[in-house]
Each structure stands twice: as C-alpha cells, then as structure tokens.
Amino acid sequence: MDKFRQKVLDALKKEMKGVKVEISLGVPPNPEMGDYAFPCFVLSKEFKKSPNQIAEELAKKIKLNKHLKKIEVQGPYLNFFVNKEELAKEVLPAIEKEKGNYGKSRSRKQKQVMVEFCSPNTNKPLHLGHLRNIFLGESVSRLLESANNKVIRANFFNDRGVHICKSMYAYQKWGKGREPNKKPDHFVGDWYVLFAKKSGESEKYEKEAKDLLKKWEEGDTETIELWKKMNKWAFDGFRETYNALGIKYDKEYFESDIWMYGRNIVVEGLKKGILKKNDEGAVYAQLEEHGLPNKILLRSDGTTIYMTTDLYLAKLKFEDYPNLSKSVYVVASEQDLHFKQLFKIAELMKYQFAKKLFHLSYGMVNLPEGRMKSREGNVVDADDLVEEMAKLAKKEIEQRHKDIGKDELKKRAEQIGLGALKFYMLKIDHTRDMTYNPEESIAFEGETGPYVQYAHARCCSMLKKSPLKEIRTVDFGLLKHPKETAIISLLGSFPDVVRDSADHQKPSAVARYLLDLAKSFSEFYENCPVIQEDKNLLKARLLVVDCVRQVIKNGLELLGIESPEVM
RNA sequence: GGCCCUGUAGCCUAGUCUGGAUAAGGCGUCAGCCUUCUAAGCUGAAGAUCGAGGGUUCGAAUCCCUUCAGGGCCGCCA
Numbered sequence: 001m002d003k004f005r006q007k008v009l010d011a012l013k014k015e016m017k018g019v020k021v022e023i024s025l026g027v028p029p030n031p032e033m034g035d036y037a038f039p040c041f042v043l044s045k046e047f048k049k050s051p052n053q054i055a056e057e058l059a060k061k062i063k064l065n066k067h068l069k070k071i072e073v074q075g076p077y078l079n080f081f082v083n084k085e086e087l088a089k090e091v092l093p094a095i096e097k098e099k100g101n102y103g104k105s106r107s108r109k110q111k112q113v114m115v116e117f118c119s120p121n122t123n124k125p126l127h128l129g130h131l132r133n134i135f136l137g138e139s140v141s142r143l144l145e146s147a148n149n150k151v152i153r154a155n156f157f158n159d160r161g162v163h164i165c166k167s168m169y170a171y172q173k174w175g176k177g178r179e180p181n182k183k184p185d186h187f188v189g190d191w192y193v194l195f196a197k198k199s200g201e202s203e204k205y206e207k208e209a210k211d212l213l214k215k216w217e218e219g220d221t222e223t224i225e226l227w228k229k230m231n232k233w234a235f236d237g238f239r240e241t242y243n244a245l246g247i248k249y250d251k252e253y254f255e256s257d258i259w260m261y262g263r264n265i266v267v268e269g270l271k272k273g274i275l276k277k278n279d280e281g282a283v284y285a286q287l288e289e290h291g292l293p294n295k296i297l298l299r300s301d302g303t304t305i306y307m308t309t310d311l312y313l314a315k316l317k318f319e320d321y322p323n324l325s326k327s328v329y330v331v332a333s334e335q336d337l338h339f340k341q342l343f344k345i346a347e348l349m350k351y352q353f354a355k356k357l358f359h360l361s362y363g364m365v366n367l368p369e370g371r372m373k374s375r376e377g378n379v380v381d382a383d384d385l386v387e388e389m390a391k392l393a394k395k396e397i398e399q400r401h402k403d404i405g406k407d408e409l410k411k412r413a414e415q416i417g418l419g420a421l422k423f424y425m426l427k428i429d430h431t432r433d434m435t436y437n438p439e440e441s442i443a444f445e446g447e448t449g450p451y452v453q454y455a456h457a458r459c460c461s462m463l464k465k466s467p468l469k470e471i472r473t474v475d476f477g478l479l480k481h482p483k484e485t486a487i488i489s490l491l492g493s494f495p496d497v498v499r500d501s502a503d504h505q506k507p508s509a510v511a512r513y514l515l516d517l518a519k520s521f522s523e524f525y526e527n528c529p530v531i532q533e534d535k536n537l538l539k540a541r542l543l544v545v546d547c548v549r550q551v552i553k554n555g556l557e558l559l560g561i562e563s564p565e566v567m
Numbered sequence: 568g569g570c571c572c573u574g575u576a577g578c579c580u581a582g583u584c585u586g587g588a589u590a591a592g593g594c595g596u597c598a599g600c601c602u603u604c605u606a607a608g609c610u611g612a613a614g615a616u617c618g619a620g621g622g623u624u625c626g627a628a629u630c631c632c633u634u635c636a637g638g639g640c641c642g643c644c645a
Binding site for chain 2: 023024026028029030033037039041044045051074075076077121158161162163278280282283284291292293296297298299300301303305306307332333334335336337338340361363364366371396400416427428429431432433434435437439440443444445446447448450451453454455457458461462465466504508512515516519522523525526527529530531532545566567
C-alpha cells in the first residue's frame with residue numbers, strides 16, 4: 001500500500017482506537033475534493049451522533065503533518081489532501097532510481113511457478129483464440145515474474161489422436177507427395193479442412209481415419225513417417241508464429257510422448273480404491289458425491305482418454321520440477337468442468353500437488369457471425385491477423401514519416417501492429433467472453449495500444465529535444481498544476497496496480513492503468529509546456545516526463561508490448 | 568433437465584471480489600483546436616430508469632432471493 005494512504009490511516013486510527021477504518025477509506029469522486037475520503041456513517045452508531053457531526057469533530061481533532069496537508073468536511077465525508085510536494089519528492093526519485101524495476105516487488109522469497117499456455121493441436125494453424133491464450137499466458141507470466149516468481153513457460157502439444165489422423169488421411173489420399181507451398185502449418189491445416197469437407201461424402205473416411213490412428217498406435221512405419229513429416233511442418237509453422245509474437249517456451253510437452261503412461265495412473269487409482277470399474281469394464285472416478293459428474297478414465301476397450309493423459313501430465317510436471325509452488329493452466333472457460341474434475345481427481349488420489357493446480361480460465365473469442373469453427377474454416381487466422389496489423393501500421397507510419405528507412409519501417413510497423421493487437425485483447429477482463437470486432441481490433445486511436453505507445457514516444461521526443469540532459473536537483477514545489485499532481489498520484493499507484501494485477505492474474509488491470517496514465521499525460525502535454533525558458537520548471541517537468549516514459553515502458557513490458565521511441 | 572458464466576448510453580468496455588458522494592472511459596454523432604514540445608493528440612455537447620422485480624442496509628451497478636435474455640458445459644471426444 002502506498003505510503004500516503006498509510007499516513008492518512010495512521011492519523012485516523014489515532015483518533016479512534018479499535019475501529020476498523022482500512023476498508024472504508026476510499027477516494028473522492030473528483031480530485032478537487034481531495035485525495036482520500038473517509039465516510040463517517042459507520043461511526044454513527046458507535047458514537048451515537050450524526051455522521052456529519054462526527055466528521056466535523058474528527059476534522060478538528062486530526063493533526064496535520066508533513067504528508068497530510070489539509071482536511072475538509074463535506075457533509076458526512078472527511079476529505080484528506082496529501083502534500084503534493086512531498087508526494088512528488090517521494091514518487092519521482094523512486095522511479096528514477098528503480099527504473100525498469102519500478103513496480104516489481106521483491107519482498108518475499110522467490111518461488112517457482114509453471115504457466116502452461118497455448119497448447120495447440122498440430123493439425124491446423126493457430127487462430128484468434130490461441131492469440132488470446134498466448135497474450136494472456138505471456139502477460140501473466142510476466143506479472144508473476146514481477147512478483148518475484150521464477151516462471152517456467154510450458155507448452156503442451158496435442159500431437160496425436162484422431163484429429164491429427166484426419167489431416168494425415170486427407171493428405172495421404174488426395175495430396176500424396178506434395179510439399180508445402182505456403183507456411184507449413186497452414187498447409188497441414190488445409191488437409192484438415194479438406195477432410196471435414198469430404199467426410200460428408202462418404203462414411204468410410206471417418207472410419208479410415210480411425211484406422212490410421214490404430215496403425216499409428218501399433219507403430220506402423222509408414223504411418224509414423226507420415227505423422228513425423230506432417231508434425232514437423234506444423235511445428236515449424238508454430239515456431240515461426242511464436243517468434244513473430246515474441247514468445248519463448250522453457251519446457252515443451254508432447255502428448256505423443258506421454259499418452260501411454262496415463263494407464264499407470266488408472267492402475268494406481270484402482271489399487272488405492274479411488275477409481276472404480278463399471279459393468280462394461282470401464283474405469284471411472286466417482287465424483288458425484290463431490291458435486292461433479294463422474295468421469296471415465298479408461299474405456300471398456302482398455303484405451304485411455306484425454307483426462308487420463310492430463311492427470312499424468314499434471315503429475316509429470318511436479319516430477320520434472322519438484323519445487324513448483326503452483327502449476328497454472330491457461331485454458332478457455334469451455335473446459336471449466338474438465339479442470340474441476342481433473343483437480344478433484346488429483347485431490348482424491350491424495351497427490352500433494354493437487355492444491356497447487358490452478359486453472360486460469362478465460363472467455364471465448366467469438367466472431368460477429370458466431371462461434372469460430374476451424375473444421376468449417378470460419379476462423380480468423382493468427383498469422384494473417386498479425387500480418388494485417390503490421391500492414392496497417394506501416395501505412396500510418398508512411399503518412400507521418402516520408403524519409404524512413406526500410407528496416408526501421410518494418411520494425412516499427414511490427415511493434416505498433418502487434419502492440420495494437422495485444423492491447424486490444426488484453427484490455428478486456430480475461431474472464432469475459434469477447435466478440436472479435438474487426439474494426440475495433442485494427443484501430444490505432446482511442447483506447448488502444450498505439451495510444452499508450454504514442455504517449456511514450458512523445459515523452460522520448462521531448463527528452464531528446466530538451467536543452468538540458470541532466471536532471472539533478474529539482475524543486476518539487478513547482479509541480480502544482482492539477483494535471484501534474486494527477487500524473488504524480490498515478491505514477492505513485494503503479495506498484496499497487498501491478499501487485500493487484502499479479503495477485504489476480506489480471507493483465508487487464510495494467511492495461512486500464514496505462515490508458516489512464518497515457519490520458520493523464522496527454523492532458524498534461526496540452527496544458528503544461530515542458531521545453532521552455534524557466535530552467536527550474538523545465539527540470540521539474542522533464543523529470544515528470546521521464547518518469548511517465550519509464551512507467552509506460554514498464555507497464556507495456558508486463559503486457560508483452562514494445563515501446564517504440566518514435567512513432 | 569442439471570451446473571457454470573454474462574446482461575451497465577446506438578456500439579465496445581471499466582467499476583462488482585472489499586457496498587459510500589453526481590455511474591467512469593473509448594468508438595460512433597455533433598461543435599471546436601495544428602506558424603509553439605509528434606493531431607496515433609486535446610477541449611466541449613448530446614447520449615444510462617446499471618436486463619426486470621423484490622429483499623438486506625443510513626446507503627446497492629456492487630450483497631441475498633426470484634425472474635427474463637444470451638453463451639458455455641454436462642462424451643467410453645479433445
């Protein structure tokens with residue numbers, strides 16, 4: 001909690017011992033009314049007086065100090081004004097000192113956390129839904145790092161199963177021998193879509209794809225070779241996309257490596273008496289008494305299902321990383337029940353790690369015309385979208401800068417285009433479903449990534465143009481314009497925002513904060529000339545500008561977004 | 568049928584966990600601001616019975632109940 005809020009609380013507490021004031025201390029609706037507000041209603045019963053009267057009396061009793069400048073009574077509210085000069089003296093040098101670390105907390109011991117995200121099927125390219133997943137997973141990883149966690153970014157490739165065999169089957173039957181003539185994961189996806197189209201024509205296709213899976217499981221050489229070849233295409237394509245998005249994984253898991261070990265869990269569960277066999281011989285977990293539907297873990301033909309593999313993987317992660325304090329799964333909300341069941345079974349199995357499992361559920365991404373269906377091909381492709389964004393950004397840049405070099409143009413276009421896309425998806429609370437709006441997603445104005453990046457670029461530009469390069473001594477008392485004090489308060493609250501955002505694994509809180517800060521800065525920019533004659537004011541304002549620059553950069557970094565210095 | 572999630576201006580969202588003053592932004596619309604630090608910006612106007620009904624409370628967008636609407640899930644699929 002920030003120091004000034006604490007000072008106000010201390011002053012309040014002194015006057016009334018034993019009354020809980022922490023939760024009631026809020027912020028007035030309008031900065032002119034003060035920095036903190038205490039509503040006196042709660043004290044009414046205790047003191048048997050009207051709230052207004054209590055406010056009046058408290059205002060007289062509470063002593064002002066260095067941090068607390070003024071107290072005003074407005075009806076039942078007690079409004080506190082902090083000393084803005086002290087605030088600036090506190091906040092701005094701290095940012096200058098901590099630089100890229102401002103906002104991070106290092107108070108407690110470092111812990112190890114795994115974040116699994118993206119986890120694609122290898123039969124089709126990544127789409128919009130994956131983008132939301134990836135942006136969320138990466139940003140949450142960074143937030144956890146800011147809270148002094150060592151994060152292991154993990155990816156789990158669903159690289160075996162009937163769905164994979166469908167692309168294989170279609171390629172084998174209708175595309176034999178062809179080599180990719182486009183990004184290889186897209187090439188693989190085309191065969192999957194073709195299979196979906198053709199499967200309506202004849203029932204035997206579905207059956208033959210299943211036969212292919214059987215051959216794969218039996219280790220048929222030709223099938224395995226085909227699988228290897230097509231999977232490599234898919235992986236090559238994915239890596240290209242991850243590179244473009246700036247994502248790196250520390251650990252990769254492959255379903256094809258572990259699917260056969262799920263059986264061990266079933267054996268163990270039966271032995272422990274936790275899993276049961278039904279009349280047909282299938283093994284299931286009895287979850288009904290825990291308010292969940294029962295879950296089959298082994299089919300009556302003896303084969304495992306997805307849940308079995310997932311259970312094994314959950315365990316494997318803690319074998320690979322025995323010190324994990326938390327294992328996070330970034331997976332869409334349509335699998336909420338799956339994870340409730342998974343975690344419950346792990347608990348019933350008495351796995352020590354069961355309580356360390358956490359499903360970071362996020363809302364579905366729908367298209368204006370409805371749900372995305374990759375089988376039908378109505379998906380927004382991730383690569384296409386990223387490329388489109390860069391193209392649009394390029395156009396904008398070219399309008400502003402005629403003489404820009406080709407490489408610089410490309411780099412900046414990617415920073416801005418990708419920044420816009422990431423911000424568009426991260427500013428919305430991740431738990432909510434969202435409808436992808438093509439027009440809003442490509443906007444560079446309003447509540448967008450480029451809006452925030454632009455504020456940063458303007459800061460950089462001013463710092464470059466400034467006649468003074470060094471800011472040593474600053475008269476903080478000069479920073480008294482309402483636009484200045486508003487920014488300084490915001491800058492001071494950044495560490496609280498980051499901590500809160502990390503605690504709740506909620507990048508949207510950082511995104512919202514950045515919009516507030518960028519807006520506050522833009523207003524300051526219009527009202528307070530920075531580069532000017534008065535050297536003292538110049539220095540003071542330059543310091544504010546540099547702090548805004550630093551905090552925007554730190555904030556965007558947490559979202560995985562770059563901060564170009566020129567736009 | 569059961570369980571879960573979501574309803575806030577024409578549209579998109581914040582605020583809901585932890586109740587507090589006149590419900591906050593953006594898009595779009597209308598009216599302004601570039602001979603001065605980057606107009607990807609700023610200023611102003613219009614626009615909301617916070618899905619509906621009840622309850623708790625000095626006080627409800629926020630908590631509780633009912634109800635309507637939309638979405639998701641409930642497979643020996645992943």
